[in-house]
Structures are given as structure tokens and as C-alpha cells.
Amino acid sequence: MRRFEGRVCVVTGAARGIGEAIAARLAAEGGRVAAWDVSERRLLPAVAALQAQGLDVQPFVCDVADRAAVAAAMATVEAHFGAPVAVLVNNAVWARFAPLADTDEAMVDRTLAVGLKGMMWTLQAAAPQMRRLGGGAVVNLSSTSAARPVTQAIAYAALKAGVLGLTRAAAVELAADRIRVNAVSPGMVGTEASKAQFDAPTLATREAAMPLGRFGAPADIAGAVAFLASGDGAYVSGAELVVDGGWTTSSL
């Protein structure tokens, strides 16, 4: 399938994990991908590895919490590829997990600045480009934690519930411009960042409890994002697609 042939796609937080897998998937289907990340150290080798596979991926170092930097980077993406942005995937996250008593202001501020305000800034910068194209698709990464939180995740659960509200509000407002906005909510995905939250025995117990018998892989999430971002999702907007291997549906 080449569902993104020639389309300019922006993926935030693309230096590793799920974002890297999304960038790879969109590019493998013909997309011209701007891979954004705040960490140049991680982004450059990740993008070089994708380019070595023949994929059209370019690195953009950008802190999505910085509204002016986001506006400048979005303009640079259009200038670089010579076409407006058609697909935006808001994946970047800054997440820390702590008990309520240890949840301080700096932690909450950074969590929301990157994960929620960052989505507003990228949307604000990309929407005019999509409008000029006659439409576009936005996919925001939420989490099953929005509805079914794990413990010690107050700031993160608030962030991800906020992402769902933002997604629905943006879908309503931007529909007239033929811009679709949807959310993907992964369950437990075996990325470096998510595995670091637990010790090995806890991880093994949790993985065994997954109805499909395994954690999700970044590619599982990338497939769902690609569906929503592509023409196959042409009549889907304001939706949340839960991709958790049946975890949050199970009563076990």
C-alpha cells in the first residue's frame, strides 16, 4: 500500500519508540516525512537509519512546547518539501510518574506544555497549510490511561484525557476545512520508556495478563495511525481508536 504517496507528513517525538515506528510506516507508504524531536542526539541517528532503508524522512529538531519554534518549523517543513503538510501526528510526550504527594508544579507544567499545549501549537501551525491543500488528517496520541489509569499517573492521565477533549474540539472546528482529527489510545506498548516504569517481574506479570498474550509493538500503533491518517479513514473524525490488545475491555 502507498496511501501517502507524495504527501508531506509531520510526526512529533519521532526519535524513538512509537513515533519512530509511525514515521517509518508513513514513509514506507510513500509519505515524505518530517520527523520532529527535541532530542537532536537521538533524532539524527534514528532518521539516518530510516534514510538508509531508502525512506524519505528528514529530521527537524523542535521543542513542541515552544509555540514560536513550532510555527517556524512548520513553515520550514513546507519550504523543504515544496508542498503543504497533509498529515500531522502528535506523538511527542514528556511523562513522569509519581504519587500524588510528589506531583509538583514543574512536573505538571512540563507534562501539559509538551503533551497538550504542544498539540495546540502544531495544530495551529499545520491547519492553514492543510486548508490550502483542501484538507488534511491529524492523529493525536492519547492513552488507555485517560479512561483506565494505572496508579501514580495523575498528571499523565489528566494529560491524556485532555488530549481526547482537544481532539474532539478540533475535529468539530476544523471539519469545515475538511481536516479530520482523531486519537489513537495505545494500551501497554513495549517501548523503552514504558518498560522503564516497572521492574522485570512486574513487567512479566503484566504481559501475561494481556488478553492477546503480549504487549503491543510500536508497529501495531503505527498501523492504526496510518489507517486514520489515510483515505481509508476518510469518514472518521473526532474518534478514539483504542489499540490495546483487548486489555481495557477484559474483566480479568
Ligand SMILES: NC(=O)c1ccc[n+]([C@@H]2O[C@H](COP(=O)([O-])OP(=O)(O)OC[C@H]3O[C@@H](n4cnc5c(N)ncnc54)[C@H](O)[C@@H]3O)[C@@H](O)[C@H]2O)c1
Ligand atoms: N509506550 C506505551 O506503552 C504508550 C502507551 C500509551 C500511550 N503512549 C503514547 O504514545 C506516544 C509515544 O510513546 P513512546 O513510549 O514511544 O514515548 P517515548 O518517551 O519513547 O518517546 C517520546 C519522544 O518524544 C520526544 N519529546 C519529548 N519532549 C518533546 C518535546 N518537547 N518536543 C518534541 N519532542 C519531544 C522524546 O525525545 C522522545 O523521542 C506518547 O504520546 C505516549 O504517551 C505510549
